[in-house]
Amino acid sequence: MKDFNINMTEGKLFPKIVKFTVPVVLAGILQLLYNASDMIVVGKFAEPGSLGAVGATSSLINLIVNVFIGLSVGGCVVAARYYGQNNNGGVCRTSNTAFLISLIGGFFLAVIGFFAARPMLSAMGTPDDVIDRSVLYMKIYFIGLPGNMIYNFGSAVMRGCGDTRRPLIYLSTSGLVNVILNLIFVIVFKMGVAGVALATIISQALSAAMVVIYMIRTDAPCKISLKTLKISKKELMMIIKIGLPSGIQGSVFSISNVLIQSSVNSFGSVVMDGNTAAVNVEGFIYVSMNSVAQAAMSFTSQNYGAAKFDRIRKTVMECAALAAGVGIAMGMLAYVFSPYILRLYINADLPDPLVIQTGQLRLSVIATTYLLCGVMDTLSYSVRGIGHSTLSMVVSLIGACAFRIFWIYTVFAADRSLATLYLSYPISWALTASAHLICFTLMFKKERNKILQLKEELS
Secondary structure, X not given: OOOOOOOOOOOOHHHHHHHHHHHHHHHHHHHHHHHHHHHHHHHHXXXXXXXXXXXXXXXXXXXXXXXXXXXXXHHHHXXXXXXXXXOHHHHHHHHHHHHHHHHHHHHHHHHHHHHHHHHHHHHOOOOOOOHHHHHHHHHHHHHOXXXXXXXXXXXXXXXXXXXXXXXXXXXXXXXXXXXXXXXXXXXXXXXXXXXXXXXXXXXXXXXXXXXXXXXXXXXXXXXXXXXXXXXXXXXXXXXXXXXXXXXXXXXXXXXXXXXXXXXXXXXXXXXXXXXXXXXXXXXXXXXXXXXXXXXXXXXXXXXXXXXXXXXXXXXXXXXXXXXXXXXXXXXXXXXXXXHHHHHHXXXXXXXXXXXXXXXXXXXXXXXXXXXXXXXXXXXXXXXXHOOOHHHHHHHHHHHHHHHHXXXXXXXXXXXXXXXXXXXXXXXXXXXXXXXXXXXXXXXXXXHHHHHHHHHHHHO
């Protein structure tokens, strides 16, 4: 099989960062296009309120699954570190351990999500006219969660080894299936939100199958087989040490997002539709910037394993600049063309001006300042890449999550407007990015001095 892996420890950095990032960006955009097709199809062809019903579930789904998604980040970092050390055995043990974690975790979360759907949506104050559809969507989605977990863990290990192309190929194939099934289930069979959910889990199962087939057949270090398929205690502890703080961070972040979604829900189902559409548009900006942050994490991890600290510093600087540039360009485009983009998500036969107005308001505040989020993520992921995932978690939780919760119960409580609610995002990004910059500078010096001291002792 063709070798798509990138050696991040040698050669010019920026071309390799771009080579790594572009497939991740395309994969993320494709994923969002498929998600957007879910939203567009359900918004245009299902009964009114269905768009908000699907959107109301996203923060809850993230709350439940983010711990295990965080562990996949740990798998990426550990695999990258071993790959940078040319330790193929370590990569193999990491791959097998990550696969079993994804399989076990996927089934565990499927049960939790299925039975927790209605009580949690009720606690969020989901309106009565959409809650039944939201519950149905969540239950079907969680039935297919094992496939989602397997794809995420498998593709994370591949990225750690520098292979970002295969995950893109697998996602492209499964996403095309998702779009076709959306059209068939919703338009032809009139299945509404159930059809969108069913199309999603079938396509996720397909992407998982392709990842597993590759990892079984490959001769690359990330190979899995029945002979090697076991959880390695050493690699498990490393994955947990790096990934669990990331997962906890994601889940606690979701708590603040659940509170924000609950606040949006209080404005009614029409506002929920507009908010959901804008969030979907923002996703295209986010995944593009976050792909640069993933590059920063993988490059810092491989070069940390190779003890090449000059390349680590240069990686972070170039990735932060690239993420900011992407955020500025895409954010302004989203804001300028928002009236036209948002209309794609609503039923032309039943237009409601408030849907467009809500979406434009959100994009005017968030899309235009999204570069701050890109810089924040790049710095945060770089801190994880050099082994300080817990510090990254604590800073992010205080600077972003806790601040947003504080904002909701103080500033928003005093001025209950959507503009006030949305302002919590850019302010929290700016504060957290500044804190992460300080942390990276300090931890970089600490790790570099530790390696230099070790080399002196050995010589």
